[in-house]
Amino acid sequence: xxxxxxxxxxxAKKLLEExxxxxxxxxxxxxxxxxxxxxxxxxxxxxxxxxxxxxxANNLVKYLxxxxxxxxxxxxxxxxxxxxxxNRLIADNQIKKEKVVVIGVTCPGQLDWQKVxxxxxxxxxxxEVTDNGDSFTVKTDAGEYKFDKKxxxxxxxxxxxxxxxxxxxxLLGKEQPVKNYEERFAEVKALEQLSTEEKSAYWxxxxxxxxxxxxxRNVCTVCTCRECVFDQMKPMWVSKRNNLSENTAFHLxxxxxxxxxxxxxxxxxxxxxxxxxxxxxxxxxxKDLGDLFDAPTPGSxxxxxxxxxxxxxxxxxxxx
Amino acid sequence: xxxxxxxxxxxxELLDRLAKDYALFAPVREEETVTLFKKVAGAKEVxxxxxxxxxxxxxxxxxxxxxxxxxxxxxxxxxxxxNEDVQNTVIFGARPCDVRSxxxxxxxxxxxxxxxxxxxxxxxxxxxxLSCNKVLSTCFCNAFNSGPCxxxxxxxxxxxxxxxxxxEVNTDKGKSFVEAYGQYFASQxxxxxxxxxxxxxxxxxxxxxxxxxxxxxxxxxxxxxxxPYWDKVFKKCLGCGICTYVCPTCHCFDIxxxxxxxxxGERFRCWDSCMFPDxxxxxxxxxxxxxxxERVRNRFMHKLKYHLDRYNIAGCVGCGRCIAKCPVNIDxxxxxxxxxxxxxxx
Numbered sequence: 001x002x003x004x005x006x007x008x009x010x011x012a013k014k015l016l017e018e019x020x021x022x023x024x025x026x027x028x029x030x031x032x033x034x035x036x037x038x039x040x041x042x043x044x045x046x047x048x049x050x051x052x053x054x055x056x057a058n059n060l061v062k063y064l065x066x067x068x069x070x071x072x073x074x075x076x077x078x079x080x081x082x083x084x085x086x087n088r089l090i091a092d093n094q095i096k097k098e099k100v101v102v103i104g105v106t107c108p109g110q111l112d113w114q115k116v117x118x119x120x121x122x123x124x125x126x127x128e129v130t131d132n133g134d135s136f137t138v139k140t141d142a143g144e145y146k147f148d149k150k151x152x153x154x155x156x157x158x159x160x161x162x163x164x165x166x167x168x169x170x171l172l173g174k175e176q177p178v179k180n181y182e183e184r185f186a187e188v189k190a191l192e193q194l195s196t197e198e199k200s201a202y203w204x205x206x207x208x209x210x211x212x213x214x215x216x217r218n219v220c221t222v223c224t225c226r227e228c229v230f231d232q233m234k235p236m237w238v239s240k241r242n243n244l245s246e247n248t249a250f251h252l253x254x255x256x257x258x259x260x261x262x263x264x265x266x267x268x269x270x271x272x273x274x275x276x277x278x279x280x281x282x283x284x285x286x287k288d289l290g291d292l293f294d295a296p297t298p299g300s301x302x303x304x305x306x307x308x309x310x311x312x313x314x315x316x317x318x319x320x
Numbered sequence: 321x322x323x324x325x326x327x328x329x330x331x332x333e334l335l336d337r338l339a340k341d342y343a344l345f346a347p348v349r350e351e352e353t354v355t356l357f358k359k360v361a362g363a364k365e366v367x368x369x370x371x372x373x374x375x376x377x378x379x380x381x382x383x384x385x386x387x388x389x390x391x392x393x394x395x396x397x398x399x400x401x402x403n404e405d406v407q408n409t410v411i412f413g414a415r416p417c418d419v420r421s422x423x424x425x426x427x428x429x430x431x432x433x434x435x436x437x438x439x440x441x442x443x444x445x446x447x448x449x450l451s452c453n454k455v456l457s458t459c460f461c462n463a464f465n466s467g468p469c470x471x472x473x474x475x476x477x478x479x480x481x482x483x484x485x486x487x488e489v490n491t492d493k494g495k496s497f498v499e500a501y502g503q504y505f506a507s508q509x510x511x512x513x514x515x516x517x518x519x520x521x522x523x524x525x526x527x528x529x530x531x532x533x534x535x536x537x538x539x540x541x542x543x544x545x546x547x548p549y550w551d552k553v554f555k556k557c558l559g560c561g562i563c564t565y566v567c568p569t570c571h572c573f574d575i576x577x578x579x580x581x582x583x584x585g586e587r588f589r590c591w592d593s594c595m596f597p598d599x600x601x602x603x604x605x606x607x608x609x610x611x612x613x614e615r616v617r618n619r620f621m622h623k624l625k626y627h628l629d630r631y632n633i634a635g636c637v638g639c640g641r642c643i644a645k646c647p648v649n650i651d652x653x654x655x656x657x658x659x660x661x662x663x664x665x666x
Contacts, residue, residue, distance in 0.1 A: 030649040032457055037649035038556040058648060062558070122457030123529035209350060211375065211384070213593070215560035219647055231598055240574060240590040242384040271647040273562050274374055275353045 005052040016044040022072030027056040034113035061085035079107040080162030084263035084299030085221035104168025109157040156266030210247040216268035260308035263299040322489035324505035332363035343407040345380040376568035393583035409445040417639040419473040421568030427631040449474030455527035458640030463532035469521035486513035540663035541625040554613040561593030563642040
């Protein structure tokens with residue numbers, strides 16, 4: 001893991017020195033052992049801040065749109081799941097391909113920092129992480145810890161489709177096998193079994209505690225509107241009143257708005273401060289798009305059109 | 321100071337009674353992962369085995385959405401019906417940092433300009449604090465001369481000491497409360513528990529990982545509005561409102577009128593966040609905080625300077641929620657450290 005960090009620094013240095021890019025967006029050490037933080041490097045002398053370990057959870061592709069109208073090229077470090085977002089942003093015309101250098105890193109899965117932090121004595125420093133296939137060994141200055149992937153990985157990693165980036169100009173790390181830890185739509189299928197009343201009660205409970213902090217929207221790579229419908233005051237489509245009705249409207253509008261474009265990176269789900277399982281909403285749509293239109297996960301290939309953005313005569317017409 | 325003892329076995333009965341006599345707000349666990357403060361109907365819903373709730377009890381006094389009045393226009397007169405729905409309230413089980421945060425909110429809503437809605441709730445609320453039994457890696461209340469067993473602001477402070485709670489009676493309100501529910505509060509054994517509490521406090525004091533020194537930070541901000549440092553910090557910010565919504569002292573709100581078109585309507589106020597672009601958007605379209613840089617700077621200036629300037633009390637209590645919840649690891653303790661360095665190098 002650590003040698004990948006070293007390779008990453010060398011690649012970033014080279015790209016910056018050769019003026020192939022003006023900025024590298026990558027991961028840096030966080031303020032807690034099990035966390036990393038996005039870093040923005042524009043000087044080849046600063047590449048030492050870049051790091052790589054199983055705590056690089058963020059999807060950094062989100063930041064590309066901040067630079068779409070700035071001069072110069074941007075390199076971004078991506079995992080497999082994030083890489084789908086690069087394809088999607090380019091397909092959505094949000095960023096030009098020639099503007100981006102994708103530094104792909106193959107990913108053996110990401111650990112859930114909160115679960116890990118609960119096991120590790122606070123305040124210790126990370127020294128090394130080794131991938132043992134089904135577990136990670138985390139070496140710290142206060143000893144060694146072993147974390148089984150199926151118990152400590154992020155939920156999204158348990159159903160990972162693309163441990164290897166689907167697009168990369170520079171590829172680091174050895175190829176990772178696609179592991180079926182869990183059936184991809186198991187959670188959605190379980191929800192589908194419930195009665196309408198049970199489903200309604202389930203989501204009512206989830207949405208009623210929503211804070212409307214909009215982190216799910218702001219972290220989302222395919223949320224790229226200049227002015228979001230939820231920020232619009234005239235007319236006000238969804239009010240700021242925090243109640244079940246408005247909260248439900250917010251989440252359902254958002255889910256439908258990204259339908260066919262959601263790359264299933266699971267960031268909304270990961271960062272929700274009150275643990276609303278938002279990914280289940282998006283996965284339900286993904287599953288339906290798969291069942292109805294045989295549509296792969298958006299962003300899986302650069303040439304993919306959004307399944308809801310094209311018409312073919314073979315489309316089912318069940319609702320007609 | 322008056323001190324009492326509650327047997328843990330009796331707590332459910334007390335909570336059930338409180339839920340009948342008061343609007344009782346207490347920590348509630350949802351989906352096993354989230355703890356928040358909610359109005360409860362009885363002891364069964366209360367989860368006291370939490371370290372720090374994900375959402376602070378701020379909303380018990382300052383609800384996220386609040387109707388302030390409704391109006392009816394009849395053609396010749398305008399009738400305004402103020403929302404005066406104030407219940408006698410108990411906030412049960414609030415951690416010391418969260419209780420201190422209420423002391424930071426008080427001068428905002430009950431200072432020079434009194435906010436009737438907050439003031440009415442505040443005056444009718446009994447705060448029963450609960451000492452911590454664990455210090456999280458994100459906690460830094462010690463930086464504000466507080467601690468895991470600090471009773472400041474609580475009418476009563478409970479400390480969990482095995483099969484009993486040690487109860488410190490800190491105010492007159494607390495005293496009347498203990499008298500009213502005398503059967504649950506024993507006097508016997510309080511002295512031994514006082515010692516046990518002191519020991520617990522000492523043990524916990526040694527568990528803070530973050531040693532945050534605020535000295536000089538305000539002075540740096542007093543002298544410097546523009547700092548190149550902010551150019552570095554804001555880039556990673558996603559502009560979401562997590563930090564402000566989980567913060568127990570953030571108190572900005574927005575006001576909305578809703579009319580139905582038939583000469584009736586309602587006015588609401590809702591939590592707002594200085595992290596949102598429309599927070600400072602003016603009617604004419606001008607925005608004095610046009611980018612994330614100005615917005616991020618504002619939040620830290622507010623926490624570390626403006627609140628002190630205005631009210632002479634810190635606008636941060638060291639609960640660490642913003643650190644734990646920030647999706648991109650923007651960490652106020654790191655910012656405090658960096659600002660100190662900036663000051664030393666200036």
